[in-house]
Amino acid sequence: MHESRYEQPRNNLPRGPSYLHHVLTALKLGRADHFRQALRVTPRTFDALVAALEDDPIFFNNSNHPQLPVDQQLAVALYRFGHDGNAASVQSVANWAGLGKGTVHLITRRVMTAVLRPGFMQSAVRMPTQEEKEDAKRWVAKHSCHRWRHGWCFVDGTLVPLDERPTWYGESYFDRKCNYSLNFQVRHPLRALSAH
Structure with a gap:
């Protein structure tokens, strides 16, 4: 018990197919209305956000573990932000994206870190003329x-x-x-x- 730290066997939760890939390919290109329903932004706005965030250092690491592409990370965060109740639970978002719960939490943190950087905030948020x-x-x-x-x-x-x-x-x-x-x-x- 001291070595494993678990009293019960740990069974992995089988993951179903990811709907994330379908949203970023089929819906983005052919059904913008359904894309917007899933991520709460238009494909054009989504692409602009990806372009503005993709060079942020939070999306790069020094280890040999590759991160998910920025568009997938942004999609996961937007899906989570655009839903409430049970649909916004980490498990529901993980099921939708075909990821683990810890990955959903980590992605959300990364996206928010990038969005809240002063450089992005100054370019994206302005007061009206x-x-x-x-x-x-x-x-x-x-x-x-x-x-x-x-x-x-x-x-x-x-x-x-x-x-x-x-x-x-x-x-x-x-x-x-x-x-x-x-x-x-x-x-x-x-x-x-x-x-x-």
Whole structure:
């Protein structure tokens, strides 16, 4: 027991065929709608992300163990990020990709490390120009609450899933997707509505 550290025999979980390969070949080339359903981005956006991330040192190692290609690692991470509940469990993602659970965890860490590097963030995330802000303000004044016209950046309707049903008024948190969640809205800049 001291040598093996396991009391019971370890049986490997047989892996089924990977759906990952099908998504990156058949769906990407012939069914962009299904590709987007699986990875939550268009094939064009996916290719741009791969091109922007593929030279990051996190995807290279000094050992003799080759990593998966960057497009496969990005696809695994995007699939995981684009699902919730049981579909986002490490085991479900591992089954979808035909990988081990530890590999899914490692891939997620690598992709997030690459995405959060200052170089990528500076090239991929930018604040809108003054003209873009003004266009957004005009749209808000025309299509939404007129008193919100000075806002230029809204995130509306985002559901944040809760781990369990809240004790107080739990039924109020049951959403259209049959989950318990909070719905929130973010407005920028933060100005008091009564001031305008």
